[in-house]
Amino acid sequence: MSCCGGDFVLDKANAGIAYTDEEAEKSAIERGVRPRPQEIKEEIDERGAFVRQPNRFNTPFGEEASQLKAEAGKYRLFWAKGCHWSNRAAIVRELLGLEEAISINLVAATGETNKYGWGFPDEENHEDPVLKIKFLSEVYKNADSEYTGRCTVPALVDITAGKVVNNDYHRLTNYFETAFKPFQDKNAPDLYPVELRKEIDDFNDWLFPNINNAHYRMAFCQSLEAYEEAFEDFYNAMDKLEERLSKNRFLFGDYVTDSDIRFFVTLARWDTHYYRNLGPLKKRVVDYENIWAYARDLYEIPAFKNNTYFRDFAKDKGGNKKLFSSFNGRFADKIDYEAFWSTPQNRKELSKTPDEKFLRA
Numbered sequence: 001m002s003c004c005g006g007d008f009v010l011d012k013a014n015a016g017i018a019y020t021d022e023e024a025e026k027s028a029i030e031r032g033v034r035p036r037p038q039e040i041k042e043e044i045d046e047r048g049a050f051v052r053q054p055n056r057f058n059t060p061f062g063e064e065a066s067q068l069k070a071e072a073g074k075y076r077l078f079w080a081k082g083c084h085w086s087n088r089a090a091i092v093r094e095l096l097g098l099e100e101a102i103s104i105n106l107v108a109a110t111g112e113t114n115k116y117g118w119g120f121p122d123e124e125n126h127e128d129p130v131l132k133i134k135f136l137s138e139v140y141k142n143a144d145s146e147y148t149g150r151c152t153v154p155a156l157v158d159i160t161a162g163k164v165v166n167n168d169y170h171r172l173t174n175y176f177e178t179a180f181k182p183f184q185d186k187n188a189p190d191l192y193p194v195e196l197r198k199e200i201d202d203f204n205d206w207l208f209p210n211i212n213n214a215h216y217r218m219a220f221c222q223s224l225e226a227y228e229e230a231f232e233d234f235y236n237a238m239d240k241l242e243e244r245l246s247k248n249r250f251l252f253g254d255y256v257t258d259s260d261i262r263f264f265v266t267l268a269r270w271d272t273h274y275y276r277n278l279g280p281l282k283k284r285v286v287d288y289e290n291i292w293a294y295a296r297d298l299y300e301i302p303a304f305k306n307n308t309y310f311r312d313f314a315k316d317k318g319g320n321k322k323l324f325s326s327f328n329g330r331f332a333d334k335i336d337y338e339a340f341w342s343t344p345q346n347r348k349e350l351s352k353t354p355d356e357k358f359l360r361a
Contacts, residue, residue: 019121024111027126033135036117037150039220048223049230050216053149056140058168061179068165070179072101075165078136078155080107080118082273082313084212084265085169086154091261092173094303097185102176105129107136107153117151131162139164170208173258189358191258203251203259210237212266219277227279235282238291245290249297249350255359260298267295272337273313276328293345300342301357310337 027033045051061068077093079086093102105128110119118136120126127134137151143163156166166172177192192200209217210233217230241263244251251259266274270285286292298304314332348354 019109019111019119019126021111021113021115023126024116024119027134028110028116031134031138032141033116033137034148035115036137037148039150039216040222042150043220044222047226048221049226050220052213052216055152055168055170056147056149057143057155057164057166058171059166060171061166061175068179070175070183072183073103074159076103076105076130076157076159078105078107078118078157079153081309082269083153084269085152087265087268087307088169088173088261089154089156089176090307091265091303092176092191092258094306095191095261095301096176096180096188098176098180098183101180101183102156103130103159110135118153130159131157133162138162170204173261177258187360189256190361191256191261191358193257193359196252196257200252200257200259204262207237207259207262210234211241212262215266215270215274215277219274231282238283238288242288242290245294247350249347250294250357254351254353254356256298256301256357261304264295264298264304267291268299268308268310269313272310273328293347296341296343296345297347297357305341310341 028035039050043051043053059066059068061070077089079090081087090104093099093104105120106122107118108121110116110121110126116135116137119134120128123129125134131139133139135151136153136155139155139157139162140147140151142161143165152167152169154167154169154172155164156172157163158165166175174192177190214230214234214237218227218234221227221230241251248254250256251263267285275281275284285295299308311332314328314335314337
């Protein structure tokens, strides 16, 4: 599944409920839903480089009148299994024990070609049971009738108003970590310690173009120049992180922080899915001794494991199979992802608190 609304064909044989293009189009016309914009047409600059659209709904959470208020039961989080931007929010929600405060639902492709973007193919009547929408774009339209960009996840929706209020994947996890603190579990970890926030923010700003968005810079670009630039940025960054993790159990020492979640969701997809959209690779994740052990160390944590769907985003989504099938198309059902990602590692040796992965507030 191509992350955050990329083009792909829904594997109907593996969907809970068959959802045809005809059904999707009929519902879209009835609801006034536009076809989704295409990244390779709308988000390519004059150099042929992919320039990701900005987040339209980025009002922060806070105490000022112009800011959003954190309230238990008011918001619903929409995310997609294949989308690492939204996967972050799902992991943080569970880590912090916000399941009762923020409801959740998964989105997936609408119809066989996903012409109308994210929807609810596995729900009864292809409809979200709480908001009664069939397309994620409906809550975008409710928030801004003139919005013409892609309707992306994560999308945090005001349930009563029926509109998206925040789709800022750059900051949404930070709001869960801070503004929603009154609703967190009493033993929730501190993923965003006050004394490290400036360092974490700076690191995350570096991680975004060099790691998290690097795959999309390679996959969507339309020139070799742009591809090679993104390729070098990614592998140079991986080398730096391999060195950093030779001395630290996690990115900021002995405890998991917001940054580790952001790095993990890219690592989880690289060898399993992302490689299919790229040319020859310099290295796989499993070829980095420290990074690969670090990724497995994180995967041991239930919230990471519970929100990582290897088999779903490993599925072959189409292509000409008369002559060739992708590696995943041939072998995904034969790979024991759970066993592979649970291979023992010795990351504890790098920590002063080997049996505790989280800093508690």
